[in-house]
Amino acid sequence: MKRVIVIAGHYGSGKTELAVSLAMQLAAEEKKDFPRLSVVDLDIANPYFRSRERMQLLREHHVSLYADAFESTGTTAELPALTAALRAPLEDEGCRTIIDLGGNDAGARVLRQFGKYFEGDGHELWAVVNFRRYETRTVEAARAHVDAIAAELQLEVTGLVNNTHLLRETTPEIIREGYTLAAQLSAEMRKPLIHTCYPAGIIAPGALQGIPSLMPLGLYMRPAYLDK
Amino acid sequence: MTTDKVLMKGNEAFAEAAIRGGARLYFGYPITPQSEVPEYMSRELPKHGGVFIQAESELGAINMAYGAGAAGGSVFISSSSPGIALMQEGMSFLCSAEVPLLALNVSRGGPGIGGIQPGQADYYQVTRGGGNGDYRIPVFAPSSIQEAVDLLYEGTELAQTWRNPIMVLADGMIGQMMEPVRLPDFKPVYQPHEIAAHRDWACTGYADRGGDQNRRVVKSLRMQPEKLEEHVENLFKKYDRAEKELVRYESENLNGADVVFVAFGTTARICREACEILAAEGVKAGLIRPISLWPFPNKAFDEIDFGTTKAVVAAELSMGQMITDVRLALNGRLPAFLAHRTGGMVPTSPEVAARAKAVLEGLK
Numbered sequence: 001m002k003r004v005i006v007i008a009g010h011y012g013s014g015k016t017e018l019a020v021s022l023a024m025q026l027a028a029e030e031k032k033d034f035p036r037l038s039v040v041d042l043d044i045a046n047p048y049f050r051s052r053e054r055m056q057l058l059r060e061h062h063v064s065l066y067a068d069a070f071e072s073t074g075t076t077a078e079l080p081a082l083t084a085a086l087r088a089p090l091e092d093e094g095c096r097t098i099i100d101l102g103g104n105d106a107g108a109r110v111l112r113q114f115g116k117y118f119e120g121d122g123h124e125l126w127a128v129v130n131f132r133r134y135e136t137r138t139v140e141a142a143r144a145h146v147d148a149i150a151a152e153l154q155l156e157v158t159g160l161v162n163n164t165h166l167l168r169e170t171t172p173e174i175i176r177e178g179y180t181l182a183a184q185l186s187a188e189m190r191k192p193l194i195h196t197c198y199p200a201g202i203i204a205p206g207a208l209q210g211i212p213s214l215m216p217l218g219l220y221m222r223p224a225y226l227d228k
Numbered sequence: 229m230t231t232d233k234v235l236m237k238g239n240e241a242f243a244e245a246a247i248r249g250g251a252r253l254y255f256g257y258p259i260t261p262q263s264e265v266p267e268y269m270s271r272e273l274p275k276h277g278g279v280f281i282q283a284e285s286e287l288g289a290i291n292m293a294y295g296a297g298a299a300g301g302s303v304f305i306s307s308s309s310p311g312i313a314l315m316q317e318g319m320s321f322l323c324s325a326e327v328p329l330l331a332l333n334v335s336r337g338g339p340g341i342g343g344i345q346p347g348q349a350d351y352y353q354v355t356r357g358g359g360n361g362d363y364r365i366p367v368f369a370p371s372s373i374q375e376a377v378d379l380l381y382e383g384t385e386l387a388q389t390w391r392n393p394i395m396v397l398a399d400g401m402i403g404q405m406m407e408p409v410r411l412p413d414f415k416p417v418y419q420p421h422e423i424a425a426h427r428d429w430a431c432t433g434y435a436d437r438g439g440d441q442n443r444r445v446v447k448s449l450r451m452q453p454e455k456l457e458e459h460v461e462n463l464f465k466k467y468d469r470a471e472k473e474l475v476r477y478e479s480e481n482l483n484g485a486d487v488v489f490v491a492f493g494t495t496a497r498i499c500r501e502a503c504e505i506l507a508a509e510g511v512k513a514g515l516i517r518p519i520s521l522w523p524f525p526n527k528a529f530d531e532i533d534f535g536t537t538k539a540v541v542a543a544e545l546s547m548g549q550m551i552t553d554v555r556l557a558l559n560g561r562l563p564a565f566l567a568h569r570t571g572g573m574v575p576t577s578p579e580v581a582a583r584a585k586a587v588l589e590g591l592k
Contacts, residue, residue, distance in 0.1 A: 012237050012406050047260050047344050048404035076345055076572070078260060134234040134244070134411070166235055166408040225577050226405055228500035 002124045003034060004090065004097045006111065007161075008153070009128030010136050010145045011103030014163040014217070016043065016051045018128055018197065019100035020058070021217045026096060027061040034096035038089035041067040042110050045102035047078040049221050057220065064089065080110065090117040104145065105152035112153065124158040125150075126194060129185065131164045131178045139185045146189065159194035160186055163217070168227050170199050172207040179211050231411040238373045238403040239264035241411075242306070242332055242380055242396075243272065249381035250415045251304035251330055252278035255292040257285055257311065260344040261400035262334035265306040276414075286311040290318030297327040298446040300423035300430025302384050306332035308400070309350050310341055313358060319393055320359025323463070324448035326429075328387035331395045332380065334403035337545075337572030345572025346400035346494060349546035354397050355522040355553070362460050364467045366474050367395040367521040369492040373407040375519070381412050388427070390470065397521065399545065401494040401574065470523060477525035478517045484536050485514035487584045489567075490554050491543040492518050494574065499543050501577035506584060512536070513584060521550070529557040539587050543567040543580055563591070 005022070007015045023039050031037065039058060041051040051058075052067035059065065066086035070077060089097040101108045117123075127146040129136060136142040150157045164178020179196050186193040198208060200216035208214055236244070243265045246254075254269040270280045283289035286307055293303045307315065312333045322329055333354060337347035354367045366386070370376035376398050387394040418426055424433025431444050450456040481503065482488060489499040496517040503513040514537070516528045532540070540562050542551040548566040555564050567583040569575045 011240075012235065046404070048400070076343060078344065130235060132233070132235045132408075134231070134236050134240065137234065166233055167406065169233065169408045222405075225494075225498045225501045226401075226407075228497040228504075 002122055003093070003095075004099065004117070004123035006099045006101065006123060006125045006155075007128060008101045008108050008125060008149045009103065010130070010133060010142075011107070012133055013103070013128040013130045013136070014165070014197065015103070015128050016049060016100055017217050017219065017221055018161060018163060019051050019098050020054050020220045021215075023058060023063045023098055024061060024218065024220070027063050031096075034094055036064070036089070036092065036095035037062065038064040038066060038095050038097045040086050040089060040097060040099045041065065042082070042099055043102040043107065044068070044078065044080045044082070044110055045107040047076065051100045054220055082110070087114070090114060105148040108149045108152050115154070118155055125153070125155050126159055126161050127157045128161045128163050129182060131181045132166050132174060139181050139188065142181070142185055143189065157189070157191055159192045160189070161194055162196040165197070165199060167199070167219075167222070168202055170202055172203055175203065175208060176211070230413060233408040233410055235406055236373060236409050237264060237406050238376065238398065239334065240268050241373050241377050241409050242398065242403070243268035244411060245377040245380040246304040246330060246332075246383070247272060247276055247278070248412055248414050250384040250417045251302050252276065252417055253293075253296045253301045253303045254278065254280050255283050255289040255296070255303070255305055256307065257283050257289055259308045259311045261336055261346070261403050262306050262308045262332070264403075265332065265334070286314035287318070290315035293329050294318055294322055294325070294327060297322065297329050298325065298430070299432045300427040302388070302417065303328070304330045304332070304384070306334065308333065309335045309338050309347065309353075312350065313353065316353070316358030318359075319357060319365060320361055320363055321448050322393050323359075323363035323365065324361065324459075325446045326391040326463075327446060328391055329393040330380065330383040330387050331393055333395060333397050335397060335399050337570065343572040344400070346574060347545050347570065347572055348399055348493060348495065349549065349570060350397065351521065351544070351546060351549035354395055355524070363463065364470070364522060365393050365395050366390070366470055366523070367397055368476065368519055369397045369521050370402060370519070371493050371496040371517060373402065373405070374409045376402060377409050377411065385415075390466065391429070392466070397493070399493045474520055475523050475525050475527065476519035477528045478519065479515065479528050479531050480517070481512070481514040482516070482531050482537075483533050484512055485533055486512045486536060486538060487588055488514045488516060488532055488537050488540050489543055489580070489584070490516045490518070490540060490550065492521065492550070495543045495545060498575060498577050498580055502580040502584065505577055505581040509585070511585060511588065518550070524553040524557065526557040529561075532562070534561060537562060538591050540564045541567050541584050541587055543575070545574065546570050
């Protein structure tokens with residue numbers, strides 16, 4: 001895995017859950033190449049459910065979180081005002097950095113102003129797909145979103161992440177259906193399928209035998225009362 | 229054919245449900261936390277032969293809705309709290325002129341411009357109205373995205389049947405969260421040239437009918453007080469019928485309950501978790517969940533087990549507005565207390581459970 005991981009995808013594909021889960025997993029590992037770990041929340045499209053809402057949890061696990069210019073004031077404005085401080089993890093060669101973009105090509109656009117940090121090959125761009133989202137139910141529709149995001153960013157997508165799920169109603173069959181479609185998308189786009197995600201605590205990995213590169217996701221962003 | 233279960237954000241699902249339910253005209257102005265609705269409509273409505281117009285303001289939007297509705301169009305509008313406040317004058321005019329409209333309020337914290345986090349402090353606004361005169365608007369408050377989808381799907385037809393605005397009040401959390409939903413099939417819609425025949429009051433199709441004797445008039449001005457009084461009394465015959473026919477609610481675990489929560493929308497979900505917390509501590513808690521806020525489900529309160537229940541706790545994202553209707557419904561039979569946060573803050577279920585326990589302790 002390269003130093004900088006950019007996570008992009010359709011609205012509600014699960015970018016933020018993936019970013020927070022990945023950060024928590026990396027935080028638990030021994031940090032050899034990159035002694036520091038950061039999450040950069042570049043979601044300026046969504047007013048709720050942003051990774052900055054889990055700032056305290058991440059900081060408790062020694063993950064730095066960079067978000068908007070109002071961080072210190074507790075303001076929830078969804079203004080496109082970023083803090084200059086978020087260039088620090090991009091410039092710090094000793095800091096592994098996970099970038100959580102906003103949804104769709106429109107939400108991803110904000111990364112363009114940081115283009116100089118993506119001229120080399122020190123980064124990966126992951127496109128997250130959920131084939132149970134209404135607007136990305138087919139390989140064709142999912143591909144259109146991935147292509148639009150890559151075109152907007154003027155960066156190459158380096159891999160796909162299958163995050164097909166229905167929250168707490170996810171079944172192993174739903175993940176398998178998603179995997180079949182993701183494998184097809186991967187072959188069509190000639191992009192590797194980096195991970196297939198599953199909601200930890202809801203699905204046991206044993207039920208997903210045969211699916212490579214499984215990655216558990218915690219439901220960090222979802223308060224329990226939303227499933228009552 | 230309904231769809232398989234798909235994962236949707238509340239606002240996207242609201243917009244799609246309105247289209248599937250037959251809404252073909254949308255006028256709006258963006259405001260958080262519902263801006264995904266106009267965004268979705270601008271993209272999707274034209275694909276179904278509909279028209280999206282971004283108005284210059286919410287005042288423009290509601291008056292476009294008035295005009296298009298008077299012409300027999302199936303209109304859907306949406307906004308959030310301060311935007312709905314701007315539309316209140318129009319709501320009164322639509323009620324007076326008996327113009328159908330499906331309206332959605334994805335509410336946030338107030339007063340004033342307030343904030344963008346979820347709120348329920350629009351309860352008085354939507355159930356009492358900020359417009360002038362004697363009028364009523366049926367209001368439904370879903371507590372899940374599926375329920376919101378079903379209400380908005382039904383809403384266009386309800387508005388046409390009752391010839392009145394119908395409001396769906398979904399707080400910001402329901403608008404912004406994601407949930408698996410099944411989308412119902414597309415309802416058939418009238419083509420513009422078919423409207424006059426099916427909506428015999430609508431100001432359209434005059435050229436085909438010919439002659440002044442067939443003129444249709446939609447208006448709210450009545451300068452003879454006798455005529456205005458007669459008109460308002462007729463409106464209230466309709467509202468009296470609505471008070472019987474549009475009451476909707478759910479009640480859970482009322483038998484043998486020590487305490488009963490009353491909550492709608494997001495707060496009802498928090499109360500459900502609070503009931504589980506209390507059960508683990510040996511306190512039996514029930515829940516009345518109003519779905520129709522006007523008409524308020526007074527009869528749900530007759531189901532309370534008055535032999536065991538000591539108190540009612542209204543849980544709200546406001547300083548306490550629905551509790552007024554709760555007290556009217558209880559009519560002195562039990563004391564009502566409040567569990568609340570406001571300004572966009574959402575109470576946790578342990579907080580709500582602790583409040584109920586403290587209320588019971590205080591009554592000992």
